[in-house]
Amino acid sequence: MKLDPVTLATPFFILAIVLEIVLARLGRARAAYEPRDTAASLLMGLGSTAAGLVTGGLAAAAALYAYQHRLFDIPMTAVWAWVAIFLLEDLTYYWFHRLSHERRFWWAAHVNHHSSQHYNLSTALRQTWTGGVAGTWALWLPLAFLGFPPAMIAIQKGISLVYQFWIHTEAIGKTPRWFEAVFNTPSHHRVHHARNPRYLDRNYAGILIVWDKLFGTFQPELDEEPCRYGIVKNLGDFNLLRVAFHEWAGMARDVAAHPRHALGYIFGRPGWSHDGSRETSRSLRADWAARAVSAEESPPPQPAPFR
Template identity: 50%
Template sequence: MPEFPDIILFAIPFFIISMMLELYVTTKENIQTYEKKDAFSSIAMGIGNVVLGFLSKALVLLAFMFIYTNFRVFTIPFAWWSLMLLFLADDFSYYWFHRISHECRLFWASHIVHHSSQKYNLSTALRQTWSGGFYSFVFWLWLPLIGFHPGMILLQMAISLLYQFWIHTEAIDKMPKWFEAVFNTPSHHRVHHGSNPLYLDRNHAGILIIWDKLFGTFQAELKAEKVIYGLTSNINTYNPLKIAFHEWISMSKDSFTGKKSFKNRLKYLLKPPGWKHDGTGKLSDDLRKEWREKGDRSQAQCSVGSKKADRLQKHSQY
């Protein structure tokens, strides 16, 4: 098995050049996508992720090697066909990791970092968690179990992360239709970063958008519904420490303080963001339902107003 380099570290100059190019293009096109403090916060989160990554990747490699050495069912060789299988298996794992990160508050506590910016640009891609790397790898444990070498898995995980860098931009509207149908694109991922009720918890894809279409979480970007970036309740801070840990603090308060049953304390960790034990919380599906009902009422009122206008016009003709 060959040794694989950490391609994310080698890609850092590419990240910097790409952000400078995007800033030039968006400024020329008068697209106000960058804000200095926000961009520096995202870059700071990215640097922290890389530094802590030396520890978290060691833990991940140790866990993968332990399973691969002691419990693997097969031994999958390093070959072109195994890399293709791994590509699909890794992307499938990423979809479910990403989806659960929106549907379970314990995982959302780390993933919320990536959604905390109210801007959307290539620097947003660098706004990565400082804590998720220490436990999110559980979604990939089945890969060394069936026989993929840990080195291959880590390489493919890095490739997936690298691919997702370029889709964090408003400088690209739409890719060709065939590409939009199969792959994750800037348009699809803008939806994912939207706080609009219609867009909440949609398009969890890593590289292939087909998983969202297959499992019912796909939503196309609509011209009539401009994406509003950020959270449903924005944290409004540029402090990296607050960005990294504010949800951990909030979740801990909800779970471990006040008079609650043990079952409800556990639910604050396992239920989706927005859940409350007294029934007052609103989940993304609740917000989406309210938004649609509001739209239906507005359409009904417009329809009634139109009918009244028609009657008045007919009356004025007599």
Template identity: 50%
Template sequence: MIDMMTAMLRESGLLEMWAWLSGWLALDARQLIFMVATPMFIAVTVWEYRRIRHDARLMDVGEAFRNFGLGAGYQLTELLFAGIIAFPVYALVYHYRLLDLELTWLTGLLVLIGVDICFYLMHRSSHRMRWFWAAHVVHHSSERMNFSTAMRQNATNIFNGNWVFYLPLALIGFNPVWIGVAYAMSLVYQFFIHTTLVGRLHPWVELIFNTPSHHRVHHGRNPAYIDQNYGGVLIVWDRLLGTFVPEDERNPPEYGITRQIHSNNLLRLWTHEYVDLFRDMRRPGAVMSRLKHLWMPPDWERTDKD
């Protein structure tokens, strides 16, 4: 089995590419981008801190450090495990690709758009399917919105499996390395929309792109804002699929989650929803009814009829 996988990796050209990428401190292309971008993230966060530090509703220094700690945990598990969990699956799918695509300005643009569509689907599923929400919830559990909130990620993401949403791109024929780079660039862009310092931008920008205004709505726990504005770089998918809500100055976002967790423990922040999920699954009932907790929305509760 291992020999067959190695042969497929070599035949697809990914084995040599992986060896080249992993030669730099064992980092893949995504991690290289994140590592380069992290000092910029820190600098921008410090700049923002100097402007909002006197408002505890917007900035808490201790929480900001925890957010970067959560982000470091996410990057560490991605670095250690992506190559042995996700990459072999991408290599297998890419081996059976439908098209042989060369990297051009057109295919580069198409992979960026494709990744953004897949991100929308993944992000929407991360809110509407509890298994994926169990990993994503940590990103929403802060009651503040600032640049450090963007770093608030879950170390379990690589095990949670949300990377499967991008596999269709590899099956079409987009090189997994391109997909990883496009994904990393999307996350870098999204870092900059986690702020209250930027108001609404030009109407044409607000029409096409995800902006701080749109993303503040996404982080709001106000009834009108919950599960809206899933877009990554582009907001057009939300507009087309009925999940777009504009920010209303008369209804400012209240940040956090409906079942707010108050903890400074990184491990608990990463795992509390998994604990609640498996506790609900342990309740007596038919096996299929108990399994429903995995794919039903986070607020779904089992009844005797289920």
């Protein structure tokens, strides 16, 4: 029987959500819950599990095929192999996560995770129904081709997902400085879920925040700028089908309306348009940075002369 860290941790997920709700009601923890939003997150999680059963076989078959043509034999019993898979899987997750924000096709599968305007432990369970169809599982195939057994890769992916559950909370502030320097934390991940222009498309880390620092996508959470959660244009309702498929539907409408620019509307940055009439995360950040520079350069207002 294959060890599945996510399945083993599911009872803990539910208990932790209940505990966070109780502590928030008692005024002992910072956590905002809205019943319809929480229900949407939980149902998205159930739907994601069901969708995974449908598409998981293809991903598993592809991993086994890659492993049959592996370059090396890497033993699951070696400590160094687990250290290596930890680092390589976490690096793979960083690039998967970054791709899922920077290209619309994969953003369409990932956006539902960001669609809640609340940030609590239930948000961690608001997962994709279409990730398997989008094929992002293919990014992990090189690990099997190198020689890591597919079961080993799956276990490490599960460990990463379990780790990422606890960082979806406002109840925990900043952790010790050494921990914040190396690991992904609630503070770092709050930035990732924020829609403030300063915070857009930052902190893609799974477990190690060092990847963001290495590749220039790190942004610390600032006390002077609280996080505002959700997506740039929030949905405004809790319809599950809209949560799961709204970006796919928008993409299809754009392609139908502008077939000559289909590739741009499918694989361009989210918000890309052929005439530049829409805003992307990059343009929103640039506008924010320009305003910040302008505000710094403008002299403070002078008091009116006394008469």
